[in-house]
Amino acid sequence: MEKLDPRAKIAIIVAFSVVVFLLEDWTTILPTFALAVLLWFLAGLRLGGLIAYIKPLRFLFVFLILAQAFFHPGSTRLWGSPLTVEGLFFGFMLCLRVLTLAFTLPLLLATSSVEEIVLALTRLGLPYRTAYTATTALNQLPVLRADIASITAAQRLRGSAAFGRGKFFRKLRAYPSLAVPLVMSSMRRAALMGAAMDARAFGCSAARTSIQNLRFTSVDALASVSAFVVSCTLVVIDRAF
Incomplete structure (x- = not known):
């Protein structure tokens, strides 16, 4: 998947992102999730990266399952409690949808450079400024993760055990000490990026050229069409069953 044209990757991601919200039964949502995991491995990404995307979502999954179990309409009570089996299944399907998106959306950034993504978006008709802004914002997510890791490591070196194996509420109380340096580093990075863009006269020329050249081959077309065919089939x- 890494060798595909970024436009083909965008088509695949859009197809999976749309179809996962159109499906209503777990018998079709589960294969969609399996295909998303397969795409992750076809892209040559490591299992550790997959786990890293799942780990921050575990509290969201618990909340979704419990909230749906309590509030989703259903007639089958679980051991006489307010929890319903229908709500549990619905919460489980919501988690599968979120997981499918979590595995699919990062594929573009993980397998393509920022320059390739910007060029692909402009070739699709998006204005360069909009494409660059959106791509830069998405590209900052791994940078923010790295900043969080370095800040928490610094906190541990100073004797803080809240970000290690501490209790959940203790971690919540410690998050303000993480947010302040994270915001400051983000603002500093944004100022540096703005200065660099001004120094390079960003946006002064309406017609831009690129040293890179994208080629949409028959393999890219086949991958894009296959993604939409699979999505429509699902x-x-x-709807049939």
Whole structure:
């Protein structure tokens, strides 16, 4: 997947992102999730990266499952409690949807450079400024993760055990000490990027050229069409059964 044209990757990601919200039955949502995991490994990404994307979402998954179990309409009570089996299944399907998006959306950034993504978006008709702004914002997510890791490591070196194996509420109380340096470093980085863009006269020329050249080959077309065919097939199966 890494060798595909970024436009083909965008088509695949859009197809999976749209179809995952159109499906209503777990028998079609589960194969969609399996395909998203398969795409992750086809892209040559490591299992550790997969776990790193799942780990921050575990509290969200618990909240979704419990909230749906309590409030989703259902008639089958679980051991006489307010929890319903229908709500548990619905919460589980919501978690599968979120997981599918979590595995699919980072594929573009993980397998393509920022320059390639910007060029692909401009070739698709998006204005350069908009494409660059959106891509730069998405590209900052791994940088923020690295900043969080370095800040928490610094906190541990200073004797703080809140970000290690501390209790959950203790971690919540310690997060302000993480947010302040994170915001400051982000503002400093934004100022440096703005100065660099001004120094390079960003946006002064309407017609831009690029040293890179994208080629949309037959393999890219086949991958894009296959993604939409698979998505449409899953929707048809979901509606039929």
